[in-house]
Amino acid sequence: MRTFFIYGFYDILDLKRIKPKNLSMIKKCWFFLSLILSVFISPAQRRPLPVIDMHLHSLHADEQGPPPLKIGAPMRDLGIHDPANDYRKTFMNALKTSAWADKFIISPTTDDSLRELTLAILRKYNVYGVTSGDPEILRSWKKQEPRRIINSLDWNFGLAKKNGLTVDSLEKLFTSGEFKVLGEVTIQYEGFTASDTAFESYLALAEKLDIPVGIHVGCGPPGAPYIGAVNYRARLHSPFGLEEALLKHPKLRVYAMHAGWPMLDDMIATMYTHPQLYVDLGVICFILPQKEFYYYLGRLVNAGFSKRIMFGSDNMVWPQAVAEGIETINKASFLTAEQKRDILFNNAARFLRLTEKEIRDMH
Ligand SMILES: [Zn+2]
Numbered sequence: 001m002r003t004f005f006i007y008g009f010y011d012i013l014d015l016k017r018i019k020p021k022n023l024s025m026i027k028k029c030w031f032f033l034s035l036i037l038s039v040f041i042s043p044a045q046r047r048p049l050p051v052i053d054m055h056l057h058s059l060h061a062d063e064q065g066p067p068p069l070k071i072g073a074p075m076r077d078l079g080i081h082d083p084a085n086d087y088r089k090t091f092m093n094a095l096k097t098s099a100w101a102d103k104f105i106i107s108p109t110t111d112d113s114l115r116e117l118t119l120a121i122l123r124k125y126n127v128y129g130v131t132s133g134d135p136e137i138l139r140s141w142k143k144q145e146p147r148r149i150i151n152s153l154d155w156n157f158g159l160a161k162k163n164g165l166t167v168d169s170l171e172k173l174f175t176s177g178e179f180k181v182l183g184e185v186t187i188q189y190e191g192f193t194a195s196d197t198a199f200e201s202y203l204a205l206a207e208k209l210d211i212p213v214g215i216h217v218g219c220g221p222p223g224a225p226y227i228g229a230v231n232y233r234a235r236l237h238s239p240f241g242l243e244e245a246l247l248k249h250p251k252l253r254v255y256a257m258h259a260g261w262p263m264l265d266d267m268i269a270t271m272y273t274h275p276q277l278y279v280d281l282g283v284i285c286f287i288l289p290q291k292e293f294y295y296y297l298g299r300l301v302n303a304g305f306s307k308r309i310m311f312g313s314d315n316m317v318w319p320q321a322v323a324e325g326i327e328t329i330n331k332a333s334f335l336t337a338e339q340k341r342d343i344l345f346n347n348a349a350r351f352l353r354l355t356e357k358e359i360r361d362m363h
Contacts, residue, residue: 129149
């Protein structure tokens with residue numbers, strides 16, 4: 001850009017028609033003008049301060065149902081249903097018509113447009129995303145934006161069975177360096193907590209390899225057991241389900257995705273008891289009615305955990321969700337500038353153990 005300013009100016013002038021004395025004066029003036037511009041247009045102004053999205057997904061455009069789908073940003077109603085009807089139809093109709101929201105964002109209709117729009121938002125807001133989802137889609141996103149996409153491995157018992165994600169195959173994927181994070185671990189949808197013995201060997205592997213683990217703790221879609229997740233239960237929202245796993249693996253880096261919403265007191269008690277535990281703000285930062293999100297986030301911050309809360313969008317098929325989430329944090333009047341930077345970047349940089357050089361390169 002600066003190069004254009006300097007040389008573009010000379011190209012516009014017809015240099016041959018200017019007397020050499022005047023030309024040298026113009027060059028001098030332009031040199032000083034460029035110098036002044038370079039001071040005022042610093043790199044930070046050209047590019048926003050970096051953001052780390054700890055909860056981004058790379059999915060097919062029809063992953064949440066036939067697109068386009070309209071999700072509330074935020075939602076006004078979190079489910080409303082007459083049991084005489086089929087809830088799956090009620091839910092899909094709400095996404096098709098935005099019936100539960102006053103303001104919505106809309107999903108693109110093809111895999112290509114979902115990729116392009118998501119990557120464009122990452123560039124615009126200078127976002128680096130811990131990204132999980134369909135492995136082939138993830139590879140295509142990574143190929144296009146190798147610096148901004150940090151590969152994470154989706155895991156649950158169903159996926160393990162389907163894709164052969166055993167402890168041995170996971171060890172290979174992590175030691176090869178292709179994947180940096182294990183998550184989103186979605187065993188809550190299958191009726192398990194992270195402390196269940198069936199998950200034990202995977203946590204042991206992550207602890208041995210020092211791989212951070214992102215575990216879904218908290219909300220799925222409203223009415224999850226009625227739209228396919230038959231073992232989903234409200235009581236599994238509680239982060240208390242993490243406790244035994246944390247105690248058994250004290251060196252493990254773990255973050256509770258969705259910050260355990262809506263189990264606020266359980267979340268505070270768990271963070272208080274287990275100082276290594278971080279949380280992300282995935283999905284709650286853009287779909288919750290804003291008053292509720294600010295109340296929840298405000299309580300976590302007031303309770304003393306602003307250094308362990310990380311931004312996460314949980315963007316599935318709505319690229320604008322990343323922008324909505326960032327704006328919601330930036331607009332929170334109860335947060336200081338330092339707390340906003342901690343949530344949007346510093347806490348995740350510390351949690352991921354980024355080097356000083358890696359952090360510098362993100363700016
Ligand atoms: Zn989740």
